[in-house]
Amino acid sequence: MKTLIDASPNHLRLIRKLETISVLGAEERTALAGLPLHVKDVAKNTDIVGEGFAPPDSCLILEGFTCRYKILHGGGRQIFSFHIPGDLPDLQSLHLGVMDHSLGALTATKVALIPHAALIEVIATYPQIALALWRDTLIDAAVFRAWLAGVGRRSARERIAHLICEVYTRVRAVGLAEAWEFEMPVTQQELGDSLGLSSVHVNRVLQELRRDGLIISKGRYLQISDWDGLKRAGDFDPGYLHLIQRDA
Amino acid sequence: MKTLIDASPNHLRLIRKLETISVLGAEERTALAGLPLHVKDVAKNTDIVGEGFAPPDSCLILEGFTCRYKILHGGGRQIFSFHIPGDLPDLQSLHLGVMDHSLGALTATKVALIPHAALIEVIATYPQIALALWRDTLIDAAVFRAWLAGVGRRSARERIAHLICEVYTRVRAVGLAEAWEFEMPVTQQELGDSLGLSSVHVNRVLQELRRDGLIISKGRYLQISDWDGLKRAGDFDPGYLHLIQRDA
């Protein structure tokens, strides 16, 4: 990985993430490194942005595990996506105004707020950055489609296996996982809310995956003991994540 | 609605659509009107773009009803979205290369192919157009979220009512529906594939909605007899479509 210009660790997180999905020039990296970041701590189980609000900045996740979700009429919750450090989960607010869902912290989280004005300026000056962010939005949509296919047409076992594969792949891409081992600090209730299942059923299926020797879970840590088996169980093909291949 | 510059009916379809979700200046409208459109007929139940391909152009729907979908490992099909005239259902291919799903025609369809090169040029010259298209992508994602919430957490009845509300609202926005009456040329099998239901169950729930006086369906034509009731039945709130209000 190329050595970088003068950039704070927080900016590096952003740059590194964008480089997993697009190619940036030195100029663009410098521009990104100059973005104003207002760091903020968010407590576990707190909203970062709530539905109905129109925040004046977009946020970059620096540490912690977050999700986008919505509470439905009947009281049920649907989680739409999980987000890890490097992600920009509310680019939406930059162009769409009022949030049609919420962004919440599943663990204690550190975020960096980036004023929309600063983003707009960078985008206007560096079209390549605009394209990279747009590309991020398109990938976002691709992930929603993958989840939709899961909830619509896959069994509970397939959905859970697929989700584990996805999170591992993404965490790995931004360099936050040891080989086959990573953190997934999500309760079984939250898993259920993301997969359209009850927590009870999630529990039983997880036991099944462990019994079958596909994963080992010790608390919030997950270890994948049989990647091929897990991929098969989840019918997982990482193409939809549109990650740039950076092989040695 | 403001009178327009010299533009073909096909270009007008595109301009009118984009004006439902963003504000364009005269300059932008003129640029859009100059885009090269290669019109093509597509037969019913044929793919416009197949999964795995990297088409050299994006397509604009001119006539007909289309959908994006994917066939899963087990043979099941998940439909991700329905598209109506004016939609640009594969902006994805402009930035992501290989398609991770297919785009198919549900009825005999007329599309206009727009070379990526032409789009890239227009985008580079008119940032406002880039923003409008990016905004379209964001709305696309918002619609996926709405569907995800439905399939994950709503009953069959709610999902079907919600989908009818959505399609009616969108068709209305581009001026393709009489009051309370519109065309929805989708089989019950296709409805099921979009909602994560079997066609048998879709059939029964549709009967229920008719019995309850919410809709009347005569073949491919749908009439909404009780909009408020239907909205309530589907817990429908059009906010996620992010349409621009153009009241008289």
Add this chain to the structure above:
DNA sequence: CGTGTTATTGACCAACATCAAACTTAGTGG
């Protein structure tokens, strides 16, 4: 008219939900 597609019905079944209780674990304060 005939033929293929789509809609409708009925009988039966399975995956997953719900409820409620017991058990574990992790975090906290003394």
Add this chain to the structure above:
DNA sequence: CCACTAAGTTTGATGTTGGTCAATAACACG
């Protein structure tokens, strides 16, 4: 470092939504 507490996990019993299969009825179209 331990006891206490709250949060999360696990289990069992039972219920329900919606799936599957298969046959019949309605259409739509040439």
